[in-house]
Amino acid sequence: MNHCTNCESSNIQIINEQVPFSYKSKTVELVLHSTVCRDCGDEYVSADQIKEADNLYRQARADIDGILKPEEIREIRKCFGYTQEEASQIFGGGSRAFGKYERGEVNVSTSMNSLMLVARDVPGAMDYLVERAGMKPKVELKQLKAQMAELLSVHKPRNKHLDFVIRKPISWISEVSANDDSDPLTELSV
Numbered sequence: 001m002n003h004c005t006n007c008e009s010s011n012i013q014i015i016n017e018q019v020p021f022s023y024k025s026k027t028v029e030l031v032l033h034s035t036v037c038r039d040c041g042d043e044y045v046s047a048d049q050i051k052e053a054d055n056l057y058r059q060a061r062a063d064i065d066g067i068l069k070p071e072e073i074r075e076i077r078k079c080f081g082y083t084q085e086e087a088s089q090i091f092g093g094g095s096r097a098f099g100k101y102e103r104g105e106v107n108v109s110t111s112m113n114s115l116m117l118v119a120r121d122v123p124g125a126m127d128y129l130v131e132r133a134g135m136k137p138k139v140e141l142k143q144l145k146a147q148m149a150e151l152l153s154v155h156k157p158r159n160k161h162l163d164f165v166i167r168k169p170i171s172w173i174s175e176v177s178a179n180d181d182s183d184p185l186t187e188l189s190v
């Protein structure tokens with residue numbers, strides 16, 4: 001907001017104010033911003049400044065609760081190779097939950113936080129959650145693709161082998177028929 005909300009003047013000044021914030025018997029200092037108009041003297045907190053303060057309070061609560069930060073949540077999700085929508089499906093909390101967590105719009109609950117830590121730190125836990133959500137583990141999909149690629153590469157030499165097997169009796173038949181007047185196919189069928 002670059003104009004005074006009272007007189008529309010652009011002659012405004014941003015004020016920094018250190019504010020103590022107490023939460024769960026801990027107190028931290030937050031720097032909040034407000035605006036004062038040099039023309040009419042009106043003091044106000046703009047919409048952007050309110051949003052900024054909301055984020056600071058939320059971040060302070062997250063720090064005191066010791067819950068995962070937005071970038072840490074993003075890292076866990078990406079490490080397992082899921083989209084935000086998929087991760088929301090796996091962990092629950094609504095289809096847009098992870099978008100909100102990762103943008104820092106919403107703090108994860110302490111129980112959701114614990115679930116994410118278990119998924120990150122306990123081998124097999126993520127696979128379990130993925131399976132419960134009726135989905136396929138991404139790592140497993142990667143393995144399947146690798147197996148398919150291997151099968152396809154094995155398929156070619158097999159073809160050559162098959163070619164060899166087919167060709168051999170044919171050449172053998174032609175050799176036989178060159179030395180013998182009788183029908184080689186009749187002899188073979190005996």
Ligand SMILES: [Zn+2]
Nearest residue numbers: 004007037040
């Ligand atoms: Zn003003």
